[in-house]
Amino acid sequence: MITKIKPIYSAQTVSLRPRILITALRGGAGKTIISLGLISAWREMGYLIAPFKKGPDFIDAGWHSFAAGRDCHNLDPFLMNPKQMTGSFISHSKGADILFIEGNRGLYDGMDIEGKYSTAELAKLLNTPVLIVLDVTMSTRTMAAVIKGCQVFDPDLHIAGVILNHVAGKRQENLIKEAIEGRCSVPVVGSIPKLKENLFPERHMGLVPFQERDVAEKAIQWAKQVVRDNLALDVILDIATKAGKITGCNSQYEQCTTTDSFNIKIGIIMDSLFWFYYPENIQALKQHGAQLVEINSLSDKTLPLLDALYIGGGFPETKAKALADNLSFKLDLKRAIETGLPVYAECGGLMYLGNSLIIGHQSFPMVGALPLDFVLKEKPQGHGYTVLEVIRENPYFPVDKVLRGHEFHYSKPYLTNEKEISFAFNVKRGHGIDQSRDGICKKNLLATYTHLHAGGNNLWANGFCRMAYEFKRNNKKTS
DSSP states (O other): OOEEEOOSOBOOOOTTSOEEEEEESSTTSSHHHHHHHHHHHHHHTTOOEEEEEESSOSHHHHHHHHHHTSOOEEEOTTTSOHHHHHHHHHHTTTTOSEEEEEEEEETTOOSSTTOTTOHHHHHHHTTOOEEEEEEOTTOSTHHHHHHHHHHHHOTTSOEEEEEEEEEOOHHHHHHHHHHHHHHHOOOEEEEEEOOSOOSOOEETTEEOOGGGOTTHHHHHHHHHHHHHHHBOHHHHHHHHHTOOOOOSOOSBOOSSSSEEEOOEEEEEEOSSSEEEOOHHHHHHHHHTTEEEEEEOTTTOOSOOSOSEEEEOEEOGGGGHHHHHHOHHHHHHHHHHHHTTOOEEEETHHHHHTSSEEEETTEEEEOOOSSSEEEEEOSSOSEEEEEEEEEOSOOSSSOTTOEEEEEEEEOEEEEESOGGGOEEEEEEEESOTTTSSEEEEEETTEEEESOEEOTTTOSHHHHHHHHHHHHHHHHHHHHO
């Protein structure tokens, strides 16, 4: 039976709670490592940290979750409206002592000349003090001009402090510190020297996922020590405690305005390869009454009894041979898709369901549920925000709806038999499968390169869970 349930999120206002936002002038300036060090240092001091990541990032958010010991939630102005972001911020801050946000890209970088969707706009929305991580390589007094420019560019933004990074020595540090504090009237709250080691290796323009790192704890400890040795933690905490009140928000956050509750069982492939899942997506499925069953694509031999299956993104190419060798699991998954099991797959999940994954001169057989071969390329084949228009009937989304998401993949798909499938989406922005189409449908499967965020989209979870419920009900009728 389908019953209406109340929204699960209800939080008292946290608009005066200590909070800070870390940003930089560009990507790759060192803000993520500093962020992880701050989170872990404060956690060691006994504070409970609620971490947030601006933008559609999975990997950095995963590291934040690991460092804080609780889920990191994404705040994305492109995928969420201001009310949804403010509500998420309040709701997911419950019980925390310090609220921590890491920005993305440069402070004022956005989608247009007005800086729409920028880190600066998020900081203003949440009335949060900003610390700028400043790469000072081969510079001195000019850094004061840079900070002054940031202040003048938007006087409404509260730039509360500066962290110097890649400092060559004491003379350079003192010159920059005196120039910034004298000309800009903001404190330099830390100075990090050029480091000889970095325990956070990168892949695909970002950190390697912590799930793959045997020494993840060691890396976090290293970042914590860097911060403890070089940042004024007490000064930064004092800045955080002086955050102003968030105005125009209410303490109730509804992820979905009306939701349906279904007694269903949804499998989710969650292992070292497939782990790109927004916490909000997981929560949304649970909110709709779904019991989630974790599945391992590398070690499980068969699927459990399910009403639907969710396969998120990840890096299947890192263990392509192990995926290919798990023959019984691939066969069982393909058989389930052919018999109508509702399956929703994103990016890495889409790749896994194809015929083969080709890396260099090697070809690895995948599930074979979709007539595509995927070739790994050296450069991104799709990277950035996406806008999709639903153009055909499909199990999950109404026709004519517009969906916002993001994609990031190095794989290039090659269709081997288009007659077996149909496309649910027209690509209005982004790349998708072939720059014009995305959302491959086959029976009750929908697979897409685009990642959707349930915090800004209440269609996905409701459609997915309703389809699972219908599948379960039909199976009962025929059994």
